[in-house]
Amino acid sequence: MLSKSIDGGSIPSAPASPASSVLIIKAIIMILEIKKYPDQILRKKSKEVKEITPEIRRLIEDMKETMLKVHGAGLAAPQVGVSKRIIVVGTKEGPLALINPKILRKSRDSELGEEGCLSLPGPYLEIKRQKLVEVEALDIAGRKIRLGQDELISKSPANAGYLEGAMLSRIIQHEIDHLNGILIINRISFWQRLKLRKKLKQRAYCSQ
Ligand SMILES: [Zn+2]
Numbered sequence: 001m002l003s004k005s006i007d008g009g010s011i012p013s014a015p016a017s018p019a020s021s022v023l024i025i026k027a028i029i030m031i032l033e034i035k036k037y038p039d040q041i042l043r044k045k046s047k048e049v050k051e052i053t054p055e056i057r058r059l060i061e062d063m064k065e066t067m068l069k070v071h072g073a074g075l076a077a078p079q080v081g082v083s084k085r086i087i088v089v090g091t092k093e094g095p096l097a098l099i100n101p102k103i104l105r106k107s108r109d110s111e112l113g114e115e116g117c118l119s120l121p122g123p124y125l126e127i128k129r130q131k132l133v134e135v136e137a138l139d140i141a142g143r144k145i146r147l148g149q150d151e152l153i154s155k156s157p158a159n160a161g162y163l164e165g166a167m168l169s170r171i172i173q174h175e176i177d178h179l180n181g182i183l184i185i186n187r188i189s190f191w192q193r194l195k196l197r198k199k200l201k202q203r204a205y206c207s208q
Pocket residue numbers: 006007116117118119174178
């Protein structure tokens with residue numbers, strides 16, 4: 001779970017979404033390639049989704065499948081090469097898509113927690129995040145949804161050591177960071193980052 005990777009952890013299967021299943025069931029669900037550091041798309045600020053087209057719905061279904069396949073706890077569109085403000089997060093009920101997610105409020109208190117990232121395989125870093133956030137977004141049907149403390153608590157995957165709701169708050173903050181071109185290595189000290197970059201670049205070079 002979180003101690004393994006923020007984009008990692010077991011997520012229960014999602015029930016089929018009634019709004020999208022008619023179109024999607026017959027389509028071939030694709031497992032998407034996950035972009036890895038230092039791919040430049042991970043550094044870009046993603047664009048707002050203006051219209052939820054069939055292509056966007058298809059992308060979301062593929063992102064959900066990809067997240068489940070790689071046992072991720074969350075996935076952001078830039079991680080699959082699409083610079084749009086879409087994230088998928090693991091909840092107790094299965095993957096939930098948030099389109100154009102915005103953090104409305106953050107709790108004053110923060111805490112450190114270990115995070116990994118599918119785009120940065122290997123390192124798990126201690127990252128400081130606000131304990132709880134309130135989020136507004138559009139769902140796959142284009143309806144406005146708001147995740148306040150109650151929803152976060154009821155949907156948050158269980159994780160020992162975290163306040164109820166804090167696990168999902170952490171995942172959402174990590175994934176929204178991706179939409180702003182921020183990676184976990186940007187949330188650690190300069191010296192830690194320098195050491196890590198060297199390691200990651202060596203790894204990318206070796207695996208080519
Ligand atoms: Zn990540």
